Amino acid sequence: MGFWKKFFGKQKVEPEQEENWEEVIYDRQSVDFRDESQRTRYIMDCLEQLSEATRESELVSGEYNRVTAYLKDIEEIEALPEGEKRVLEHTAQTLQTLAQERNSYQNRANRMKDSEFYQMRNQEREVEEGIRKLRDCEDYHDKVKRDLKKVDRERQAYAYRKAELTDLMNNTRGMAIIFMGAFFVCMVLLFIMQFTMELDATIGYFAAVLAVAVALTVMSIKYMDLKKELARVNRAANRLVQVQNKVKIRYVNNSRLMDYLCMKYNVTGADVLEKLWNNYQKEKEDRKQYAEAEAKQEYYSKQLVAQLSKYPLVDPYRWVNQIDAILDAREMVEIRHELIIQRQALRKQLDYNRGISEQAKKEISEIEEKYPQYSAEIHMIVDKYGNSIVDGVR
Secondary structure, X not given: OHHHHHHHOOOOOOOOOOOOOOOOOOOOOOOOOOOHXXXXXXXXXXXXXXXXXXXXXXXXXXXXXXXXXXXXXXXXXXXXXHHHHHHHHXXXXXXXXXXXXXXXXXXXXXXXXXXXXXXXXXOOOOHHHHHXXXXXXXXXXXXXXXXXXXXXXXXXXXXXXXXXXXXXXXXXXXXXXXXXXXXXXXXXXXXXXHHHOOOOOHHHHHHHHHHHHHHHHHHHHHHHHHHHXXXXXXXXXXXXXXXXXXXXXXXXXXHHHHHHHHHHHOOOOHHHHHHHHHHHHHHHHHHHHHHHHHHHHHHHHHHHHHHHOOOOOOOHHHHHHOHHHHHOHHHHHHHHHHHHHHHHHHHHHHHHHHHHHHHHXXXXXXXXXXXXXXXXXXXXXXXHHOHHHHHHHO
């Protein structure tokens, strides 16, 4: 039954235990120390672990010492006499105020673009004249446009009157032709009446001639008046065209000058240029104050470093960027707390690497004790691998 259970029964699978990734495991059971290559490889692995731990310890030790030094600096600053501390706080307060001024400028929402600022600076001597010229161009542009519209309306009025006069002259000629036709018809009728009916048509002839003479005279006078008025209208229209051409020339030249000025100052009009100029004046003053604040900040930073250098501090320059801690005890407590946490983490790392080193040394020592016949060979491997590690092992 046990045989069948062994092959066909369900076997209980033990869950795998999670491996401890921080633990370094030495497995001598799988090494045949009688084999020179396996023996040498095992000793070399121990020495490499020792070397890695030593190198990491050296790297961490520097940072650990730096953090410890900063904590000592905090103690030194907090232990300063009240009078000396006030002098230090005064310098730090000045630096803080200057930093706030710089930040206020840098974070200002309506700061002028550098490209606009430098363009205005390059054209600074001529911008005010440019504003005046551009505004004059715009005013003249509007005036000329009004004049052109007025001239255009007058030209259209003359064209309408010219067409009207032409129609009246054509109508007058037509009426004259109608009167002449009527006259010839009357004369034929009178002629027929005289010779076929033997009537006396003398009065009719006289009346017809008189009527057509009066009508043609009136038509002629009216036609001549219309012709004279048309000539006057044509002369006035021609003069208007000449005036319009002169105005157009001025309009084109003024428009091109205005376009050139807009292109020169990279704006769309006098109002934009004037606004840009006003912004430049303010920006120029702000940048001047910013530069002065920057120079003062550099001066007081050196003053602060000089004052701190009087005391046994590891890094006086570090406190230039931590003036809030000098002015506010709560800020100093926060920095101390962060440094203590950092030092604890570094201490843990140092202890870990020191443990690895000790474990590697112990492993090599135990192998020497267990296999004394290979002791000289192990010492030779250690000596060959590096003098620094030899000192650590022996």
